[in-house]
Amino acid sequence: MVFSGKTPVSEATSRRVREAAEALGYSGPDPRAASLRRGRSGIVGVVLEEHLGAAFLDPVTRLTMDGLAEAVAPLGAGLLLLRDGLGAASAASAPTLTTAPVDAAVLMGCSGSLRESLAAVLARRLPVVVLEGDAGDDVPQIRLDSREAQRQAASHVKGLGHTRVAILTLPTTVARRRGWLDAGAADRITVDVTRDRLAGARDVFPGAPAYASAGSSIDEGLRAGREMLGAADRPTAVLAQSDVLAAGIIRAAEEAGLRVPEDLSVTGFDGVVVDGLAPYELTTLVQPATDKGRAAGEAVAAMLEGRVAASIHFTCRFREGNTTGPAPV
Amino acid sequence: MVFSGKTPVSEATSRRVREAAEALGYSGPDPRAASLRRGRSGIVGVVLEEHLGAAFLDPVTRLTMDGLAEAVAPLGAGLLLLRDGLGAASAASAPTLTTAPVDAAVLMGCSGSLRESLAAVLARRLPVVVLEGDAGDDVPQIRLDSREAQRQAASHVKGLGHTRVAILTLPTTVARRRGWLDAGAADRITVDVTRDRLAGARDVFPGAPAYASAGSSIDEGLRAGREMLGAADRPTAVLAQSDVLAAGIIRAAEEAGLRVPEDLSVTGFDGVVVDGLAPYELTTLVQPATDKGRAAGEAVAAMLEGRVAASIHFTCRFREGNTTGPAPV
DNA sequence: TTGTAAGCGTTATCAC
DNA sequence: GTGATAACGCTTACAA
DSSP states (O other), rough: OOTTTTOOOOHHHHHHHHHHHHHHHHOOOOOOHHHHTOOOOOOEEEEEESSEEEEEEEEHHHHHHHHHHHGGGGGTTTTEEEEEOOOOOHHHSSSOTSSOOSSSSEESOOTTHHHHHHHHHHTTTOOOESSOOOOOOOSSSEEOOOOHHHHHHHHHHHHHOOOOOEEEEESSTTTTOOEEEOOOGGGGOHHHHHHHHHHHHHSTTOOOOOOOOOSSHHHHHHHHHHHHSTTOOOOSEEESSSHHHHHHHHHHHHHTTTTTTTTEEOSSSSSOOOOTTTOOBBBBEOOOOHHHHHHHHHHHHHHHHHHHOOEEEEEEEEEEESOOOOOOO | TTTTOOOOOOHHHHHHHHHHHHTTTTTOOOOOHHHHTTTSSEEEEEEEESSSHHHSHHHHHHHHHHHHHHHHGGGTTTEEEEEEEEEOOHHSSOOOTTTTTOOOEEESSSSTTTHHHHHHHHHHOOEEEEEESSOOOOOOOEOHHHHHHHHHHHHHHHTOOSSSSEEEEESSSSOOOEEEEOOOGGGGGGOOOHHHHHHHHHHHSTTTTEESSSSSSSSHHHHHHHHHHTTTTTOOOOEEHHHHHHEEEEEEEHHHHTTTTOOOOEEOBBBBOOOTTOOOOOOOEEEOHHHHHHHHHHHHHHHHHOOOOOOOOEEEEEOOOSSSSOOOO
16 A cells, blocks of 8 residues: 555556545545554553542653653554543443553553453453562563662661651552551551562661651652651651652651751652752662663563563662761760 | 443343353454444544653643543543654654544644644544644634733732843743743744743733743742842842742742742742642642643544534633732832 | 344455 | 455344
8 A cells, every 4th residue: 555655656656546545535544444454553551540640740650651652652652541440430431451442551550450450451361561560470560679779778777876767658558548557557558669668668667657648749748747747756767658758758847947867867769850859869769760661661562572571670779868867866 | 242232132142152252262342343343442642742751740731631531531532642743753653643543632732843733633534622722723722811811910910019020931942942032032932822921921011031941840940040030130020931930939039048929029820739839829820720621621522422612711810829029129 | 132244444465 | 566355353234
């Protein structure tokens, strides 16, 4: 066909066809028909567990999506935004992994309904990659050494002499309840990232109190910070599970008249640029967010070409900033 | 068919079919074939002009996408992220409006290559909606009274006695050059939103100097603020074209030891929650960002059902916060 | 209620 | 190099 540019076509024929097309009002091949014939739609489904606005609030998600988009582009593929299961409410008509013409799927931090989404794609025998979630079997996974990394930051803080340390966690379950975690709560955490990072922190500070945020944002951190720093025996260091949460803690400290790091040390996690945080430079764990996305995209590409994609384990790099210092005496 | 649930099927047959399906390893209808037959893919393409990470940095974009997603969901449609034209580099293999199986398209602030993208969808006779961009002809557009709104904020500032007023604009062209705009620069602005808001501000302060940012973020605002507030005859008020830019200006003011609003008044635009800006509450123009997205989605839905969708003009609401005050004497 | 047949618009293949 | 032909897997309409 002239449009596909696949077969060599003579100039004359080409023009003749184009003229006819023009006359008939034909505007190129129909992608729907092409995708049926080819067995490829050129679309990769991305499953998010929050609504769009919330998901993209997180800088890590943004970076990951960026890397993902970049890696699937050469494939001629675009990203289709999908939300995972949830209640029957949306299930009625919203597009799902089973009804959307996707060639492959990427499950992003679908902690809650991961298994459900996974079952759906697996049933359709679609290539699938799971980002930071425990998919168990033989599906390629992109993971991070969250626990080890968090342990490293905790050790750093311990080395500075801190003993009264509190942890500010990411949401622990899909319910996203805000507040202090009680004794057995750690075992009921369903979000893998949260669980791993908490474990890493407690490897170093076994009994450290932990407060769960309802999301990863500065305002959530601020809100949590007010509560965490308000207590009588307030901590001298807070290990936050994300940079934006850490930024919120810093704001709360400023609000309470505490200097960082003289009165309070704060560590983050992610190593992203937090808009407006200057002049502070967080002590944090730098994770290769964009690379993670890219790796997911490449894994998808590999599987689409029939190759097997291996799981990848990324590591974080500890970066000392100016938000941690010796424990106050 | 049993799976479609369209035709009434007896229980016995249903089970028989299901068993056969199971045996043959059939896992439901192929969405690609269905979309060809139906002539619908259930996908709405969203054209962004930046890469994902950058686009979603802007709170307004996030909210708009949210509203859009919500409005197209009942349609059974998902959002496919697409980037507009650009150089030949990406054009090679990246998915485009012409190759993706979309039922309709939404063009989001595609200032630069809007016409190009528009031509592509129009050629395919797809329903299309343009968000805040001048599409000229009879394509439905979702617009905002940017100029009038900005004029209102400027009047408020004028009423407070300010005369030395500077404007901080959003990017003026796709090139996104940062710096003071010279005399004729206003006429060379290709981004509609930027042009309209600048015009509104200059309706009230005709000769006001304007500085162009390279993007809508706090750090951009901070960077611009350092330059704008560093001059000898620094302004007593800055009209920023977005809330996040305004937040950056406030940070720059703090940095320079200026109090807001005592020494410097600042206005924003958008009325979004700026993460971490508390305790300031911006004087700003609240725009219905989510509604804009929803309206775009509904317009798309209407067109998909054969109805005609009218253009919609949204208006902003002026909201006085605590970042503007009387001009210092 | 169940079964059957005809296309949706491509693209790949094969004979010319 | 060019033109015809046969699927791709579904949905819908119509006949049994």
